[in-house]
Amino acid sequence: xxxxxxxxxxxxxxxxxxxxxxxxxxxxxxxxxxxxxxxxxxxxxxxxxxxxxxxxxxxxxxxxxxxxxxxxxxxxxxxxxxxxxxxxxxxxxxxxxxxxxxxxxxxxxxxxxxxxxxxxxxxxxxxx
Numbered sequence: 001x002x003x004x005x006x007x008x009x010x011x012x013x014x015x016x017x018x019x020x021x022x023x024x025x026x027x028x029x030x031x032x033x034x035x036x037x038x039x040x041x042x043x044x045x046x047x048x049x050x051x052x053x054x055x056x057x058x059x060x061x062x063x064x065x066x067x068x069x070x071x072x073x074x075x076x077x078x079x080x081x082x083x084x085x086x087x088x089x090x091x092x093x094x095x096x097x098x099x100x101x102x103x104x105x106x107x108x109x110x111x112x113x114x115x116x117x118x119x120x121x122x123x124x125x126x127x128x
Contacts (some may be wrong), residue, residue: 002026002098002117009094016086016126022079022096022119030076033099033108035115036070036081038092048094049081050108053101059108064090085092086126093121094118 008020020036035050049070051058058070069082079096097115109115 002029004033004065004096004098004117004119006096006119006122009124011125011127012086013127014087017082017084018086018124019083020081020096020122020124022100024077024079024080029072030074031101032117033101034070034072034079035097035099035109036079036094037097037112038090038094039121040092041051043092044094045112047110047112050110051124052106052108053080053099054106057106057108061109061110083124086124088126088128091124091126093123095119095121 003025005023012018033053036048037045038048039045048059049060051070055072062090067085071080096119099109099115
């Protein structure tokens, strides 16, 4: 099991940058593939970015590719989402999620139902 807590959200202007953090506790962090999802009011939750448990491969939604970067620090048990060139349409609650990985697992995951644990989310608001 793992507990996840997001931080770093806030209000920024379009074009600015923000870094979200997801602190993990419980089972060793290195055993989990990780992901970021977001949900705006009245909309479905959507995939943002993911990273495999080794930190060797990443994947991004087309809407954020080239602007967002996912990374992890196993030493700090923390997942990051560096967001640059933010747009008003990036406004949402951002949640991190953990997928229980096997040693042989070399994948990252893009579907919400592939994740086992979720944080409560951090609000990101981008003004135009």
